[in-house]
Amino acid sequence: MQSSQGPFDLNLAFPQWQGSGRHQNLPRGAAAAAAVCGQYAPQSLVPLSDGNAESAHGVRRWEAVFAQFRSAQEILARSGAKRVLTAGGDCAVDVAVIDYLNGIHPGLRVIWIDAHLDANTPATSPSGNFHGMPVSAILGRAPEPMRPFLGASIDPARFRYFGIRIGDDGDWALQRELDLKVLDSETPLDGPVHIHFDLDVLDPHEFPYVAYPEGGLGIEDAIALLGRIAREADVVGLTVTEFAPSDEEEAREGSKVIARLCEAVINP
Ligand SMILES: NC(=[NH2+])NCCC[C@H](N)C(=O)O
Numbered sequence: 236m237q238s239s240q241g242p243f244d245l246n247l248a249f250p251q252w253q254g255s256g257r258h259q260n261l262p263r264g265a266a267a268a269a270a271v272c273g274q275y276a277p278q279s280l281v282p283l284s285d286g287n288a289e290s291a292h293g294v295r296r297w298e299a300v301f302a303q304f305r306s307a308q309e310i311l312a313r314s315g316a317k318r319v320l321t322a323g324g325d326c327a328v329d330v331a332v333i334d335y336l337n338g339i340h341p342g343l344r345v346i347w348i349d350a351h352l353d354a355n356t357p358a359t360s361p362s363g364n365f366h367g368m369p370v371s372a373i374l375g376r377a378p379e380p381m382r383p384f385l386g387a388s389i390d391p392a393r394f395r396y397f398g399i400r401i402g403d404d405g406d407w408a409l410q411r412e413l414d415l416k417v418l419d420s421e422t423p424l425d426g427p428v429h430i431h432f433d434l435d436v437l438d439p440h441e442f443p444y445v446a447y448p449e450g451g452l453g454i455e456d457a458i459a460l461l462g463r464i465a466r467e468a469d470v471v472g473l474t475v476t477e478f479a480p481s482d483e484e485e486a487r488e489g490s491k492v493i494a495r496l497c498e499a500v501i502n503p
Contacts (some may be wrong), residue, residue, distance in 0.1 A: 239397045242501060243473070245316035246261050246276040247332065250283060251303050253296035254327035254365035255477070257446035261325060264444070264478030267486040268322035271493045272475065275501060276320050281307045281328075292378045293357025300327065301380065307331035308384065320497065323476030325366040326353055329488050330381075333373045340427035343364055343471070344465045345373065345389050346464060348457070349433035350450035352406035354415070359405020366477070368393075369410055375503045391415055395422055397460065398436035398452045420458040424464060429472035432461075432496060436491070444489040454492055458499045465503035473500050 250265030252258040257380040269278065284306075285297030294300060294483075307333050311319070317339060321332050326349070337343045347353070347370060355361075357378050372381065395418035402410065409415070427477035437457060439448035452460075464470060475493055480486040 243276040243318045243320035245270045245311075245314045245319045246278040247281065247307065247319055247321040248273065248278050249281040249303070249307055249321055249324045249326040249328040251281070251300070251328050253299045253303070254325035255446060256362050256364040257479070258325070260446065260479035260481050261477070263482050263486055265322065265324050266491050267480065267490050268478045268493055271490050272320050272322040273345045274494075275497055279310050281310060283354060283380050288446045290363055292380060293360065293363060294368070294378055295363040297378070300365050304381065305384065308335065311335040315367060318471045321472070322475035323474060323478070326433050327365040327369045327372075327430070328393055328476060329474045330334050330369050330372045330377070332472060332474055332498070333389065333429055333431075334385050336427070336429050337389060339341045340471050341390065342393065342426050344393045344395070344424070344426060344428045344468070346395050346397060346428060346430065348400060348436050348460070349431065350400050350435045351397055351433070351447065352396070352402035352410055354406040354409040355403055356405060356409070359403070359408065361403055361405075367403070367406075374409070374413060376409070381454055395493070398450060400451060402450050417448065424467040426467040426469060427471045428464060430461065430464060430470060430500065431474050431476070433476045434493075442489065442492060444485045445477055446479040447477070454495070461496060461499035462503040473497065
């Protein structure tokens with residue numbers, strides 16, 4: 236509850252772009268998001284791997300994706316942090332973060348705010364891009380070599396989507412199989428909660444600085460939603476992903492919105 240909610244004790248800056256199929260502007264967005272989030276907690280940076288093997292285990296740029304996942308795990312474990320604010324990077328940065336938080340906060344709930352289901356597996360993904368697979372990974376369907384490094388998977392009953400519009404056949408198949416639900420006003424929000432916020436959930440008329448502009452959520456509605464979650468639950472993780480401004484001016488504009496989203500959670 237609110238009284239136990241303190242500020243985040245770690246800002247993980249995780250500039251991974253290799254999970255995205257449209258990564259051109261992600262490094263600029265990751266740097267800008269890290270500059271914003273670094274104001275709210277001490278920052279640790281996940282180093283990018285120079286692994287460039289094209290594809291393995293059904294995942295494009297697997298070598299880099301896996302090396303960065305392991306680096307993030309080591310940084311998180313060493314930090315001892317209890318509450319983590321993460322600046323992505325592509326959506327898949329959250330696999331390491333959610334797994335870590337689930338290990339230290341039993342019964343963790345996950346709210347996945349995104350235009351996309353991101354529930355493909357290496358077998359169903361049409362693109363091989365890992366940013367389309369993090370939901371399946373945290374629910375027990377991670378790529379084979381990642382599994383020994385993951386703890387217990389998230390209970391699908393404690394997972395909620397918000398803002399989803401776009402899915403591939405494999406995304407919807409997993410959603411149906413695990414009966415993944417959408418957050419509504421009846422969903423109880425007690426206990427520790429992690430919020431995944433993919434900026435592409437936002438209406439591109441208001442926030443066009445993403446590579447997959449397919450969302451429909453207004454900025455004020457997003458802020459109200461985050462405030463509601465933070466008042467009702469104990470937010471132990473917030474991850475902001477997929478910021479892809481095409482120049483420094485867009486980076487500045489988008490950064491103001493990212494700051495408001497963080498503050499909606501920090502001071503609900
Ligand atoms: N977080 C995102 N922008 N995800 C886009 C995923 C696109 C598509 N479903 C794929 O698997 O490649």
